[in-house]
Amino acid sequence: MDADIIDWALFEKSRAELGPGFIRILSYFREDGAKSITQIEQAMREQNTPALVLPAHTIKGESRQLGAEPLAKIAELIESTARVCVETHRFPDELVPEVVELRRLFDSTVDQFDRATNPLMTRAAPTGFGRKASNQGFGRI
Template sequence: MIDWAYFEETRNTLGPGFIRILGYFREDGQESLRKIEEAMHSHDTAALVIPAHTLKGESRQFGAEPLAEVAEKIEMTARHCIEVGRFPDELIPDVVELKKLFRDTIAAFDAAVSPLKQRQKPGGFGNKVANTGFGRAGS
């Protein structure tokens, strides 16, 4: 679901601002989803293009290629339908999938940047560690 090498490259490039920018991705993504769903409900083909385009680009910046691919399909189909003058009803399953992919992507990102996850190391809290003898009487 996530190209973790690309995600880590972006994380290293952005440095301390990474978490803030990831937060913007979450906010912007939720807003893009809301606009896409609203456009589908109101049968406004043109209103699908910009939020799908935005979500596509932002998803690619973080290595979320499956999310970007569905957003791109919505964008390109909407652009084509504008040219031919029809509404893209066939995108309904893609919009549903986009919402699920976004939710799953955010959950994966949250797990990857969780301070708890970063502190958990082999032998950390809750993991059995073989006693090395340090601090033992008679060692």
């Protein structure tokens, strides 16, 4: 399911356009996203509908900029539903599954971004030191 959570063409386009600042933007995404998700979860616990809008809007915009459309869609649903509920003076209990999925999807997205940008995470696990020892060729003609 998580294989298609990032539009890699858009991700690479943003990476090229932002140049050296890309890693900084990615770190902002990680920090702001974690903060926004915590705010959304807190707003749900406190049944504070207006407090859902801004953090969901933040995640939506940052996710779209980096090609994380599934994350942006969930954030957009939370934002738009919360806006309607503010106007109708009710709390959006129906968003609980989306808020739970938002956290999981954010963590998976950040993990994939890290794998794509951190060369230490993309290296294969070492199987030993140096060349594989083998005596199969020794002494044969």
